[in-house]
Amino acid sequence: MDLLSDQIGVLILGEYKNIQQGDTVTTTGKVFSVGVGETFLGRVLNGIGDVIDGQDQPQTKEFYPVERVASGVMTRKSVHQPLQTGIKAIDSMVPIGRGQRELIIGDRQTGKTSIAIDTIINQHDQNVKCIYVAIGQKESKVKRIYETLKENNAMKYTTIISAPANSPAVMQYLAPYV
Numbered sequence: 001m002d003l004l005s006d007q008i009g010v011l012i013l014g015e016y017k018n019i020q021q022g023d024t025v026t027t028t029g030k031v032f033s034v035g036v037g038e039t040f041l042g043r044v045l046n047g048i049g050d051v052i053d054g055q056d057q058p059q060t061k062e063f064y065p066v067e068r069v070a071s072g073v074m075t076r077k078s079v080h081q082p083l084q085t086g087i088k089a090i091d092s093m094v095p096i097g098r099g100q101r102e103l104i105i106g107d108r109q110t111g112k113t114s115i116a117i118d119t120i121i122n123q124h125d126q127n128v129k130c131i132y133v134a135i136g137q138k139e140s141k142v143k144r145i146y147e148t149l150k151e152n153n154a155m156k157y158t159t160i161i162s163a164p165a166n167s168p169a170v171m172q173y174l175a176p177y178v
Contacts, residue, residue: 010025011170011173011174012170013048013170031065032065032066032067033063033064033065033066034048034049034063034064034066034178035049035058035060035062035063036060036062036063036064037058037060037061037062038129039058039059039060040058040060040159041129041155041156041157041158041159042155042156042158042159043055043058043159043160044142044146044159044160044161044162045159045160045161045162045178046161046162046163046167046171046175047135047161047162047163047167047170047171047172047173047174047175047178048170048171048174048178049066049161049178052162053146066174066177066178067177077099079095079097079098079099079100080097081097081098081099082095082096082097082098083096083097083098083099083100083119083123083128084122084126085115085118085119085122086118086119086121086122087115087118087119090115098128104116113137113141113145116132117132117145117148117149120132120149120154120158121148121149121152121154123154123157124152124153124154124157128157129157129158129159130154130157130158130159131158131159131160131161132145132149132158132159132160132161133160133161133163133175133176134160134161134162134163134164134175135163135172135175135176136163136164136165136172137162137164137165138164138165139162139164139166142160142162142164145160146160161175161176161178162175163175
């Protein structure tokens with residue numbers, strides 16, 4: 001993460017208990033990237049992009065770097081098509097642009113997950129791909145979300161990224177980028 005003249009800052013993605021100060025490290029020569037593509041639709045991934053739903057890792061031909069500079073505001077395509085949540089109060093008051101990232105923040109037990117799940121289900125036959133990122137949630141809750149989306153045939157256009165409360169902090173940090 002940091003490369004200074006006398007030190008580096010790293011994120012350790014694997015086993016770390018035997019790593020000590022002064023150990024020699026080498027580079028892979030690659031930028032940390034994750035596979036992308038429609039083969040991930042209907043799948044559940046962890047915070048670094050590995051499949052955790054018990055099925056085989058899909059074969060992908062295209063990889064995107066996890067961290068990259070976002071395009072400038074002026075170069076982005078303007079919001080010209082709304083994304084309908086299916087919740088009239090939200091759709092009439094809060095314009096959500098199709099293709100935009102949305103963050104739902106608020107206190108515990110206020111219905112944030114319900115809004116997100118209802119919105120995903122409402123995208124049936126809308127040619128929209130949905131990515132639900134669950135950070136710090138219990139694994140049982142993510143499993144219920146998966147089952148709800150599957151029952152409503154929404155997993156065919158949805159990918160879930162799960163970085164539960166018991167996962168390492170690095171997984172929770174990287175999940176939204178993945």
